[in-house]
Each structure stands twice: as C-alpha cells, then as structure tokens.
Amino acid sequence: MYLRDLVALVSQTPHLGDILLDDIVSFLRFARLTRSNIEITLYDKTNPPVLLPRSVHEFLAAALQKSFTEVAWLWYALRGAVWTSGKVVATQEEVTAFRDHGLSRSIVCIRLECRNHRTNNDLLTLGEPISYRATLYTLHEGALPVHTTSLYCHVCHRRYHHNYFVEKEGSCRTYYGGPPPTVVQVSTHFFVESGVLELFGCAMVFGWLSANNCARLYNVALAISNPEVHNNPLAYGVTPFLPLYKSTWPYSFEMSGDTAMNGFLLYSLLLDKAEHNSHLTLPHDCPTQKDRLMEALVVRNKAMEGIGQEEWAHACDLCFKVQQKPDGTFVKVQYAVGDGLSIGRPCCAFHDCKVNLASRHDIWCPEHAYLAQKCAVVDCDANRTAQFRTCDIAEHRALELAYRKDYSRSMHQLRARLRAAGVEVPGEDDEDEVIVTGDLEDIEGAVRVEEASSMPLDDNLQCDGKASGSKSTLKARMGRRRTHNEQVVARPCGVYLSRATLFGFEAVSAVTEHLKATFPTPPSTPEIFVYDSNCRVREHLNANGDTYFAQTGLPVDVFHFKAKHRITDTACQEHCNPAAFPDLVDGDKWRINTSICEENNVWMNGYAAALREMEATRYTFFLDEMIKRRNRFTVAQLERKGHCPWRIPIETLFPDHRDVRIY
Incomplete structure (x- = not known):
C-alpha cells in the first residue's frame, strides 16, 4: 500500500x-x-x-x-x-x-500450513477443515501452543495434513516430496522444527547424547525464553514463574525423550528420502509412532548393509595411493582397516540367533521361547525345576547356587533371599546375561562369574585362536544375552565404509562374510586390508579354498601384532607381519595409520550407555545414522586440511575400476 x-x-x-x-x-x-x-x-x-x-x-x-x-x-x-x-x-x-x-x-x-496449498488457486478446492490444538517446539521461540488444520479434497479423496496426505480408502501416510519440511509432525499433538531435530543429531554425533538428554537440553535451554535468567534466579534476583497459558494448555510444553527420538528418526527418514528423490510412506492406522516407523526403519537398515553408506566410494590421498612404475604405467594401492567393538544390545540367548526379541525384556526370541523351560547350563536339554533356572543335576544346581551367592554383589544375595521366601523377584528378567563357569574337578570351589557383555573380544587368544591354559568347564547362562560386538571397516583416513552386528562371537567366518558384503566385487577389494586377526582370516580362506581376497594383502595392525601374535608362528610372521608389506612401509615410517579403527572405536564406544537398552531395529538405524553424519564431518575436515592432491583423473588411470570419488 x-x-x-x-x-x-x-x-x-x-x-x-x-x-x-x-x-x-x-x-x-x-x-x-x-x-x-x-x-x-x-x-x-x-x-x-x-x-x-x-x-x-x-x-x-x-x-x-x-x-x-x-x-x-x-x-x-x-x-x-x-x-x-x-x-x-x-x-x-x-x-x-x-x-x-x-x-x-x-x-x-x-505456523503449520498445508504443504499442498496452492497460492495461484482462486477457488477453495480443499474443505471440511478439522482443527485441533498441539504444541510446537521451535529453535528460537521456545515451546509454542498452536492449532493445526487438515483439509479434505472431494476430487482426489484425500485428507491433507501438515506433512502428509491420507487416501480416503487407504491406510497409508504419504509424505510430500521435495526438501524435508521445516516443521515435522512427530505425533498427533506434537510438532518439532527441523532445526531442533538437526541440533539433536549434532548433539548425538559429537556429544553422545541420548534422546532423553536431548529432550532435557531442549527443556532447560530452549523451551523457555531467557533461559539464563530462568535457570539462575538467584544470580539475576528474580522469581521463576510459569506463564498462565502453559498451565492451561492441554499438551505439555516439556519435550519427552520419546518425542525427541521419534522426531529424530522421522526427520532422518525424510532426509534420506529427499536425498534419493523419493517419498516416505508410513502406515496410518498404528497404535504408536514407534510401530508406525518400524517398517521404514527396517527398509533403510537393509539398504545400509554392505555398500549402503554414502561415503563407501570415498578415496583421498590418505587411503588411496597412486604410484607410477618404471615403465610409465600406474598402479593403485587402496587400504582398508577392520576391527570389532564390544558394545551391544539385548538379543536372543540362543547362540548366534538373529531374530529380534519381541520385547527388550525378553531372554528368548519368539522362535526359541520354548527354551525358557530348559536348564540354564549350556548343552543341557533337561527341564528346569520350579524356582530354579537349572535342572536337578547336582553339578548344575551347584553352579546356580554359586551364582546366587554374594560375590561382592548384594543384589544377588538379596534376590536369593526373596526366592527362598517364595516371593517373586521384581525386575529379575531384566538382568544382563552372566556366564557362570565351574571346573569339573571342583565345581563348588572354583566357580567363576563373568559378565558376558564386557568380555574382551580376543585378548586371551593366540595365533591359533585358542585360549592358553583352558580347562573343561560347565557353563550356565543367566539373564539376558547381548550381541557380541560391532564389526566395522574403515579407511585409514577415518571414513567408515560399513558396520555389522556380530551376535555369537567374533567368528572368522562372520568377519569374512562382512568383508565380502563391504567389497561385493573383485575390483572393489582393497590391495591391503588390516585386521587384528588376519592370520586366522587367511587360514580360514585357505582351508575353504576361497580365493576372493587373493589379490589383497592381509597384514595385522602394528599394535596387535606386537602384543598378541606369537613370534614362533612362522606362517603368521611370513604372511601377516606388517613390516613385510612394502606398501605399508616408507623407510622407517608407516604409510598409513593401521590403528584407525581403534581410534574410531573410542568415538563409537561413547554410545554404549545410550544403546544398551535400545530395540534392535532402532539400534541398527541409530548407529548407521551416526556413522553417516560423522563421515560427513570427517570428509569436510579432510578437505579443509588439503588431503586431496590428485591431478590425474582416476577414471583415466583405471577405467575398469569402480567409480571412485576423489576429494
């Protein structure tokens, strides 16, 4: 005007x-x-x-x-x-x-407008408005009371909501295409700005924050105006007060951990679909948002296996070497490093079972639920007796009785007293797996209790993979079992290529299977793959006549070779000593960091507490998403430090090699 x-x-x-x-x-x-x-x-x-x-x-x-x-x-x-x-x-x-x-x-x-609204449409084609109250968590304005309205189209028979539409005869939510929305509807009455969810993602990657702690961070520092005054009333000489509208609004202005986690998962799925020019579709009629997200998370997890990480094709001068031979031709040397990390989640107590638990409180998956009535001693098929987890065989009962003793753990002793009094023990099924072992010669006098979730991966193994001085023992499993470790493959520059969960133990066959999924074709295999038990990997491949990695050198990383591998093992020294590989040695220096996975594991181990009770599908999605975000940061740091001295196009040098991105 x-x-x-x-x-x-x-x-x-x-x-x-x-x-x-x-x-x-x-x-x-x-x-x-x-x-x-x-x-x-x-x-x-x-x-x-x-x-x-x-x-x-x-x-x-x-x-x-x-x-x-x-x-x-x-x-x-x-x-x-x-x-x-x-x-x-x-x-x-x-x-x-x-x-x-x-x-x-x-x-x-x-603040919440229909994404399907067309400003150039003079006549209203969407009608039958349905409005309801909700809470919007913003990054700069705190937690706000809002109204949101959905509209119905009599032409296409769809009801349009803020992020998605629902067909009249269908039972699916189809999210709008294009960039992710600025406001994500996490549940019916709770909306979160994308900026808040992005902040949560960064806090999880760099601060190892759980969803509950992200929610607490928001409630204390962002949900209110002037948080420095509200959180320090004595310093500012004021009295904190709750605005009247917040006390009368029917939906909480405090974000919950469930809202933070569901919002981050939904936001990550929307980002993934936008990156692949696709649409997210979720079931509409679900009792909870957790159930609604489950199928999409499973699909994404499957896509991330093997070569699913976006930096799988990464190459830089720290992990991809190009050398010119005397005859003028070029050769490449590409490196990869593997290792395992002892973090895990609840899983079925049946060895190497990959079926998800119906509830994280369960000990057995649905397929092995019948084993709950069997004796807890490994390889014993007898039924357990009432009030005990073992059968009536004297040695087996003695093993359980020894487990119930104190062993500096008052909880076991107090629970044993409850059982003796015939009282049900609350929370007993939530105990982590404990492996109770006893020497057959003197089971009463030599019983040991070992926490399965904290057992070292291979610290007591020699080159032949056998524990030194081992005896024949009985073993009984008490409580929940956890997955054994997370197996990762990375480049020496720090970029993760893939991750896999190993259930039973760090078996060489499982490691080899993960490697083949990470490098699915012969041209994609690295010239050098570093792993702390490569001597066992090599023996396994030779014993099975497997030539898949025939063109790949298999040295052991420097630290483990000095500390864990015997000098008297000639085959190990000849084929796995890192000093025997010219592509690893440059004078008196190492060309690459063979311990990069050990360093990366320090970062990943920060999630042990947050992941400890996480459901299997979310556990897998969360780790893959954290790795994806950290890879982006790592690549940005590499670019900033100038680790990209390539001048000759790699496609020209190696036209038959897979597409390699050079930064």
Missing part, C-alpha cells in the same frame, strides 16, 4: 483520521497473520469477505485494544490492502499477543 492510497482511504472513511498510524500498521500486520483463519471459511478466495469471522474479529479487538466497532471500520477500509499484500513473519510481541488473546478463540499465529 502506498501513502497516497492511505490518504485516499482516510478521505473516503473519515473515521480513520482519528486512529494512530502505528495502530493502522499493527492492524495490517495482525490481519495478515490471521488471513489463513479467514480464508478457511471462504469458497472464493479472490476477494476478502465484507465481515470478519467472529473469532478473528474478537481476537483483533483484544490484541489491538480497540473496540469492536473500530476493528470493523479498519477491516472495511483496509481489507483490500490485507488481501493483496504478501505474508509477514510474526515478531516475538505478536506471538505473545496470539498466546494471550488467541488461544481461547482457537486462533494462533499460523
């Missing part, structure tokens, strides 16, 4: 002459902010209505502190300017006015 237009309006409507210019500007802004509330009542949106909807009229009068009549005159004179102007962004004062005067009239500052 030009000033001359305003002068003309004043001459036509003398009542405007008695209103301050600031009040006219405020009216225009508030009217524009409520335009969506007005439009939803119209069929023809090309012209503004002569009369305002009563709820909007009352809100404008309260927010501007004007009479009902003054608002009516303002609307009559300025409705054309409201209808032809563009959108405005609400200030903090305007948001406060919506809180104070709009909530009781079902009017809030419009």
